Amino acid sequence: MEKDNKNEKQMPxxxxxxxxxxxxxxxxxxxxxxxIGGGSNNPNEFNPDIFSARRITFAPILxxxxxxxxxxxxxxxxxKR
Numbered sequence: 001m002e003k004d005n006k007n008e009k010q011m012p013x014x015x016x017x018x019x020x021x022x023x024x025x026x027x028x029x030x031x032x033x034x035x036i037g038g039g040s041n042n043p044n045e046f047n048p049d050i051f052s053a054r055r056i057t058f059a060p061i062l063x064x065x066x067x068x069x070x071x072x073x074x075x076x077x078x079x080k081r
Contacts, residue, residue, distance in 0.1 A: 013078060020073035027066030034059035 013021075038050040049055075 010078070013073075017073050017076055017078065020069055020076065024066045024069030024073055027062055027069060031059045031062030031066055034062065 035055055038047055038052070038055060040047045
């Protein structure tokens with residue numbers, strides 16, 4: 001008897017997809033961690049660190065790259081299908 005490939009249950013994502021999801025999550029985590037901080041305990045005191053290049057350019061770029069990797073991981077075709 002031959003097994004019918006259509007009746008076999010397959011996972012929607014393969015190992016490679018999950019690897020890309022984890023990489024994307026790491027990019028997102030690092031990006032959001034770089035954005036935190038820069039506040040002040042005194043509301044009348046201005047802290048110029050809130051406008052640092054790390055917070056307004058580098059961290060959002062990492063977050064966008066992370067979301068792009070997540071989209072790629074979801075849309076990547078599983079090799080076993």
